[in-house]
Amino acid sequence: MFRVLFSSFFFFVFALAAPTATDPGYNCHPGQKCWPSLQEWRQFNQTVDGQLHRTIPLGAPCYSNSSYHDVAACDAVEGNYSDSIAREAYYGQTYWLNWEACGTSGCSLYEPDPEETLYSSCSLGRLAPYYVAVRTPSHISAALQFAQAHNIRISVKNTGHDFFGRSTVPDSLAIWTHNLNSFDFYQNFTAFNCLSANGQNVGEMGAGTIAGDAYRYFNLHDMDVTGGYEQSVGIAGGFGQGGGLGDFTTAHGLMVDNAVEFEVVTADGQVRVINECNDAELFWAMRGGGGGTYAVLTKFRVQLYPSLPIHTYNFKANFTGDNTTQSQSLREILTAHANNQIEWSAQLVTGSVDYYPEKVSFGAVLPYDDDGSKLKSATAAFFQFVNNRTDMAVVENNYTSFATYTDYLSLSQVDARATEPAGIFSLLASRLMPRNLFTTPETVDSLVEAVVYGIEKARTLLPGTATQVVFEMPVSNPDSNQMTSALPAWRSALWHVIHVAEWGKPLAPATAESATAGFLQLLDPLKKLSPGGGAYFNEAHYGEPDWQETFFGTNYNRLLEIKNQYDPTHMFDCWKCVGWRGEQE
Numbered sequence: 001m002f003r004v005l006f007s008s009f010f011f012f013v014f015a016l017a018a019p020t021a022t023d024p025g026y027n028c029h030p031g032q033k034c035w036p037s038l039q040e041w042r043q044f045n046q047t048v049d050g051q052l053h054r055t056i057p058l059g060a061p062c063y064s065n066s067s068y069h070d071v072a073a074c075d076a077v078e079g080n081y082s083d084s085i086a087r088e089a090y091y092g093q094t095y096w097l098n099w100e101a102c103g104t105s106g107c108s109l110y111e112p113d114p115e116e117t118l119y120s121s122c123s124l125g126r127l128a129p130y131y132v133a134v135r136t137p138s139h140i141s142a143a144l145q146f147a148q149a150h151n152i153r154i155s156v157k158n159t160g161h162d163f164f165g166r167s168t169v170p171d172s173l174a175i176w177t178h179n180l181n182s183f184d185f186y187q188n189f190t191a192f193n194c195l196s197a198n199g200q201n202v203g204e205m206g207a208g209t210i211a212g213d214a215y216r217y218f219n220l221h222d223m224d225v226t227g228g229y230e231q232s233v234g235i236a237g238g239f240g241q242g243g244g245l246g247d248f249t250t251a252h253g254l255m256v257d258n259a260v261e262f263e264v265v266t267a268d269g270q271v272r273v274i275n276e277c278n279d280a281e282l283f284w285a286m287r288g289g290g291g292g293t294y295a296v297l298t299k300f301r302v303q304l305y306p307s308l309p310i311h312t313y314n315f316k317a318n319f320t321g322d323n324t325t326q327s328q329s330l331r332e333i334l335t336a337h338a339n340n341q342i343e344w345s346a347q348l349v350t351g352s353v354d355y356y357p358e359k360v361s362f363g364a365v366l367p368y369d370d371d372g373s374k375l376k377s378a379t380a381a382f383f384q385f386v387n388n389r390t391d392m393a394v395v396e397n398n399y400t401s402f403a404t405y406t407d408y409l410s411l412s413q414v415d416a417r418a419t420e421p422a423g424i425f426s427l428l429a430s431r432l433m434p435r436n437l438f439t440t441p442e443t444v445d446s447l448v449e450a451v452v453y454g455i456e457k458a459r460t461l462l463p464g465t466a467t468q469v470v471f472e473m474p475v476s477n478p479d480s481n482q483m484t485s486a487l488p489a490w491r492s493a494l495w496h497v498i499h500v501a502e503w504g505k506p507l508a509p510a511t512a513e514s515a516t517a518g519f520l521q522l523l524d525p526l527k528k529l530s531p532g533g534g535a536y537f538n539e540a541h542y543g544e545p546d547w548q549e550t551f552f553g554t555n556y557n558r559l560l561e562i563k564n565q566y567d568p569t570h571m572f573d574c575w576k577c578v579g580w581r582g583e584q585e
């Protein structure tokens with residue numbers, strides 16, 4: 001349904017540049033003469049050591065008239081339908097059902113009761129008909145060459161978590177990185193041909209590794225890696241190329257700030273090791289310019305940090321009283337949060353809060369080598385504030401300490417599984433809110449009003465909405481030498497405000513259209529307060545109109561030049577990525 005939807009509320013229409021000799025368009029579809037014959041697919045399969053596969057959508061065994069219908073296989077799919085780890089280990093799915101579907105066709109199941117199918121018959125939706133489960137860079141080179149020879153679009157998929165559906169493209173040949181799952185640890189790291197990039201405690205991750213495995217592997221070496229909250233995210237994929245924030249960001253910067261060296265396959269099929277000395281421009285662009293845009297990354301080498309104990313403070317409460325009182329409670333707790341924010345950031349306290357019209361779920365995290373005292377003193381005023389209230393029914397109010405990040409993970413994952421199921425639909429709208437808004441009572445008021453407006457308005461658009469205020473900002477790593485291409489707005493932001501909606505069944509087209517347009521408008525007051533600011537490319541609204549400025553800021557032109565240099569024929573174009581030329585792509 002979203003393809004239809006875009007055209008109706010789109011603000012900018014980009015002229016699609018006419019295909020030139022160097023840009024074949026990559027638009028060959030099955031059924032056309034250009035599409036490879038079975039014989040040609042078979043030959044190609046040999047060049048990738050038998051790793052070419054036909055896509056079977058995850059839900060296919062559960063569709064009674066699918067040729068893959070199979071009761072036992074269907075039981076296994078149903079049993080793991082919302083499990084993000086089980087899902088990402090399979091090509092034929094996305095985390096969000098929006099991007100498995102195409103128009104009103106798909107092959108998904110209803111997550112709360114997976115025995116129910118969501119479409120009348122099973123079709124590929126946006127999934128590629130063929131994928132290569134790559135094991136070596138040479139498989140990627142071969143896939144690029146084959147796609148070029150047949151004028152087929154390439155898609156690059158890791159976990160399929162993308163909020164814009166950029167890892168699935170209909171009628172494409174997919175490069176699936178899941179099996180590039182190696183780890184390594186270098187106490188003394190020697191960079192490729194680059195003395196200045198040598199260093200200590202550098203971790204190496206294959207492109208298909210996921211955050212949970214990375215935390216556990218590096219913890220065995222007493223090291224922490226700058227990952228995020230949910231363990232199934234592919235941190236060397238879209239996360240590590242488009243920003244990457246989590247519990248260590250406040251102290252150590254974004255994931256892209258910590259990149260030391262990449263191994264990539266460029267559009268010309270060449271395998272390159274890139275760092276600040278070799279293909280330095282490409283390295284800069286892939287440190288923030290986003291996944292799916294410049295090359296296929298195969299290895300990510302990242303700065304690690306000695307492992308620290310993790311301290312957390314969790315506060316959950318229901319707002320009691322009628323909805324007017326609830327609205328007042330929401331304003332007051334948001335104001336208290338905003339008033340503490342500058343101090344928390346200075347103390348490197350990090351975290352995220354889910355605000356709802358009727359309740360709040362607050363979580364602060366501090367990696368620090370003590371018994372938890374620092375977090376307690378940093379949050380003492382807030383603790384007192386929430387504990388003296390009579391307008392909230394407290395559900396949880398808890399300081400907890402963990403010896404390592406791995407220990408913390410065992411708890412946070414139980415929480416994530418409950419609060420962030422995979423296999424549902426989602427819609428986001430987000431904005432980075434700058435530090436200057438946190439400095440006076442008047443600006444704090446205007447910020448709080450703008451956030452509350454979105455929280456309450458969202459609920460009128462769709463049920464099941466929440467607003468996340470993430471305060472994992474990269475305050476200690478200003479990247480003053482501009483060694484990364486991360487959106488400059490990160491460097492002055494204290495809040496990443498994300499309005500979220502999640503639901504289980506395809507919406508009627510008219511509902512989807514109005515909710516999608518409405519979600520974009522939730523941001524209007526936040527945008528007014530942050531002129532020239534931006535939003536996080538990985539967690540934003542896919543209809544964002546001024547996307548070049550919003551996602552890339554003043555880096556856009558340089559990012560585009562590098563795109564044109566390394567990918568002149570636009571093999572890697574994706575939705576609102578650098579060099580994207582319009583919705584026809």
Ligand SMILES: Cc1cc2nc3c(=O)[nH]c(=O)nc-3n(C[C@H](O)[C@H](O)[C@H](O)COP(=O)(O)OP(=O)(O)OC[C@H]3O[C@@H](n4cnc5c(N)ncnc54)[C@H](O)[C@@H]3O)c2cc1C
Pocket residue numbers: 095155156157158159160161162163166167177207227228229230232233234235236237238239242243244245246290291292293295296297298420538539574
């Ligand atoms: C449940 C959940 C929790 C999240 N939590 C956080 C969080 O705490 N912090 C945070 O910063 N973000 C978070 N995100 C957002 C996350 O950063 C993005 O969804 C990110 O794009 C995921 O990358 P991926 O490679 O796993 O996903 P995919 O959907 O597989 O890929 C995303 C994009 O990267 C491209 N790509 C993937 N691999 C490669 C590669 N090897 N080379 C080139 N391009 C590649 C794809 O083509 C696509 O464009 C979360 C997302 C979800 C769904």
Ligand SMILES: *[C@@H]1O[C@H](CO)[C@@H](O)[C@H](O)[C@H]1NC(C)=O
Pocket residue numbers: 041042045049050051052053054
């Ligand atoms: C590719 O070859 C492998 C190994 O022979 C085989 O299992 C697989 O089915 C083939 N893929 C396709 C699409 O035919």
Ligand SMILES: *[C@@H]1O[C@H](CO)[C@@H](O)[C@H](O)[C@H]1NC(C)=O
Pocket residue numbers: 075076077079080086
């Ligand atoms: C879920 O997937 C795992 C493999 O990842 C499998 O062993 C298990 O049986 C599945 N669960 C169900 C209920 O089918």
Ligand SMILES: *[C@@H]1O[C@H](CO)[C@@H](O)[C@H](O)[C@H]1NC(C)=O
Pocket residue numbers: 065066067120121
């Ligand atoms: C499956 O059922 C749907 C709806 O009943 C029908 O349109 C479709 O043609 C069927 N597909 C097959 C392969 O039988």
Ligand SMILES: *[C@@H]1O[C@H](CO)[C@@H](O)[C@H](O)[C@H]1NC(C)=O
Pocket residue numbers: 187188
């Ligand atoms: C790393 O280098 C230091 C000295 O520079 C040395 O003491 C140490 O043994 C080296 N570690 C490894 C694993 O080689």
Ligand SMILES: *[C@@H]1O[C@H](CO)[C@@H](O)[C@H](O)[C@H]1NC(C)=O
Pocket residue numbers: 323324327456
């Ligand atoms: C409170 O509820 C009333 C009636 O149910 C409704 O008219 C009003 O808009 C609500 N106010 C808020 C702030 O949600």
Ligand SMILES: *[C@@H]1O[C@H](CO)[C@@H](O)[C@H](O)[C@H]1NC(C)=O
Pocket residue numbers: 384385387388
């Ligand atoms: C809040 O309650 C605590 C006791 O839990 C008390 O010591 C403190 O003075 C109260 N603070 C305010 C602002 O009322």
Ligand SMILES: *[C@@H]1O[C@H](CO)[C@@H](O)[C@H](O)[C@H]1NC(C)=O
Pocket residue numbers: 318393394395
């Ligand atoms: C908070 O609200 C939830 C959902 O309505 C309810 O299940 C829970 O019992 C409430 N908790 C308290 C302490 O009021």
Ligand SMILES: *[C@@H]1O[C@H](CO)[C@@H](O)[C@H](O)[C@H]1NC(C)=O
Pocket residue numbers: 395396397398400
């Ligand atoms: C505190 O957290 C622990 C888990 O860490 C949980 O078992 C306990 O119920 C929580 N207590 C309160 C009062 O929320």
